[in-house]
Amino acid sequence: MKASSINTAEPAPTLMTFFTRFEADILAGKKTITIRDGSESNYLPGSTVTLATHESGRVFGQAKILTVTPILFSALSNLHAEQENMSLDELKQVITDIYPSEQQLFVVSFQHIVKA
Numbered sequence: 001m002k003a004s005s006i007n008t009a010e011p012a013p014t015l016m017t018f019f020t021r022f023e024a025d026i027l028a029g030k031k032t033i034t035i036r037d038g039s040e041s042n043y044l045p046g047s048t049v050t051l052a053t054h055e056s057g058r059v060f061g062q063a064k065i066l067t068v069t070p071i072l073f074s075a076l077s078n079l080h081a082e083q084e085n086m087s088l089d090e091l092k093q094v095i096t097d098i099y100p101s102e103q104q105l106f107v108v109s110f111q112h113i114v115k116a
């Protein structure tokens, strides 16, 4: 990973937002990773984050951050798709919609621990 990809000036975030449509899968333990760009890659493994909806900021639980791993868009595989509870085609479409033309991404794995 390039040093310039790591934002060392900011403290590790304690809030992680998700589109509301993913809430049920997260609470059911079916979605255990999220894929973010460099600006959202500063999560600290071992830390606990509050989960909230992107649309309204409604808190729906807490999760423990397990790992943060760089990944190129071109290296996304069925393993990632399984952990997102979607097909690889769906996952690539979702990521392209959120992060157009971004190659360098980060897999953030988490364990959902508390329901709000």
Ligand SMILES: CC(=O)Nc1ccn([C@@H]2O[C@H](CO)[C@@H](O)[C@H]2O)c(=O)n1
Pocket: 017, 018, 019, 022, 033, 034, 035, 036, 054, 084, 094, 095, 098
């Ligand atoms: C709301 C917000 O700030 N940002 C994001 C960014 C990503 N995601 C989801 O993570 C996976 C890979 O990107 C897919 O399931 C995405 O839909 C999300 O829910 N919210």
